[in-house]
Amino acid sequence: MDLSLDHSVILNNGVKIPILGLGTWTLRGKRAYQAVTWALEIGYKLIDTASFYGNEEDIGKAISDSKIDRDEIFITTKVWNDEQGYDETLKAIDRSLKRLKLNHVDLYLIHWPVMAKRLDTWKAMEKILEMEKAKAVGVSNFTIKHLKELLESSSLIPAVNQVEFSPFLYQKELLEFCNEKGIKLEAYCPLTRGRKFNNPVIKSISEKYNKTPAQIMIRWGLQHGIIEIPKSGNKNHLFENANVFDFSLNSIDMEQLDSLDEGFRLVDDPLFYE
Ligand code: NAP
Numbered sequence: 001m002d003l004s005l006d007h008s009v010i011l012n013n014g015v016k017i018p019i020l021g022l023g024t025w026t027l028r029g030k031r032a033y034q035a036v037t038w039a040l041e042i043g044y045k046l047i048d049t050a051s052f053y054g055n056e057e058d059i060g061k062a063i064s065d066s067k068i069d070r071d072e073i074f075i076t077t078k079v080w081n082d083e084q085g086y087d088e089t090l091k092a093i094d095r096s097l098k099r100l101k102l103n104h105v106d107l108y109l110i111h112w113p114v115m116a117k118r119l120d121t122w123k124a125m126e127k128i129l130e131m132e133k134a135k136a137v138g139v140s141n142f143t144i145k146h147l148k149e150l151l152e153s154s155s156l157i158p159a160v161n162q163v164e165f166s167p168f169l170y171q172k173e174l175l176e177f178c179n180e181k182g183i184k185l186e187a188y189c190p191l192t193r194g195r196k197f198n199n200p201v202i203k204s205i206s207e208k209y210n211k212t213p214a215q216i217m218i219r220w221g222l223q224h225g226i227i228e229i230p231k232s233g234n235k236n237h238l239f240e241n242a243n244v245f246d247f248s249l250n251s252i253d254m255e256q257l258d259s260l261d262e263g264f265r266l267v268d269d270p271l272f273y274e
Contacts (some may be wrong), residue, residue, distance in 0.1 A: 023231030028034025036062035056099035089124035161199035168264035
């Protein structure tokens with residue numbers, strides 16, 4: 001089995017990011033500790049968390065207990081909405097680092113584009129980068145409008161924009177905009193939380209390649225050059241989701257998957273954040 005979990009790409013500031021990682025939303029306590037421990041054993045290098053998830057301590061413990069070299073692991077966390085603003089964000093990163101028991105994270109993201117706060121938060125992100133508390137900084141749930149506003153206010157280009165993205169929410173325009181600006185797109189809910197596993201197109205393509213619906217959806221994102229962070233607390237699923245490097249979808253199947261877009265969202269539309 002070619003799990004190849006060390007496949008990576010280079011962000012706009014030269015930092016290397018694995019293209020496939022583990023999402024951890026809803027995993028807490030022992031379940032978070034166990035999932036991250038399994039993931040690290042399997043070879044996952046990227047772990048995605050957030051101050052909001054309430055699992056940074058569990059993840060920090062799993063990382064330190066794994067005895068894996070810190071440089072071998074890529075940790076993302078995020079500043080939550082009520083922690084935003086310049087001074088608050090500088091405090092928030094310290095709290096996250098303390099919980100994670102780390103000196104720095106690899107990627108620090110603004111979780112949502114909170115109105116009236118996001119530009120000050122971004123100034124704090126510049127400072128955090130300068131203080132080397134994060135190797136790279138970026139945003140999450142930013143639309144093209146939010147990104148344009150940010151780019152006009154600062155010369156620091158976000159390294160990443162983490163957004164909801166799947167064949168059923170194929171945000172082509174946003175992807176192209178990010179590519180053009182050198183912002184790496186990272187997909188959350190890449191599996192639609194399982195809601196679309198029974199879609200007939202997904203099912204027939206899975207049968208054709210002898211892969212599961214989850215593997216087809218992950219592979220589709222990877223072939224679009226997107227970073228994928230499927231969540232699982234199940235050891236078999238963790239293996240399955242990583243086993244996506246021994247096949248590729250042909251262009252006809254990619255197009256068929258692209259055409260599944262129906263604006264399907266599980267999480268709030270960031271357009272509501274004016
Ligand atoms: P997801 O990854 O699309 O789906 C996770 C669900 O799929 C879980 O219920 C999981 O159950 C199941 N699953 C995983 N692998 C499977 C497999 N091979 N076969 C069958 N079922 C499988 O959804 P998500 O967790 O919402 O998104 C992924 C990550 O993105 C999150 O965990 C979080 O880190 C991040 N995220 C970020 C934001 C943001 O605002 N920035 C928002 C949402 C999510 P099991 O655990 O039982 O496998």
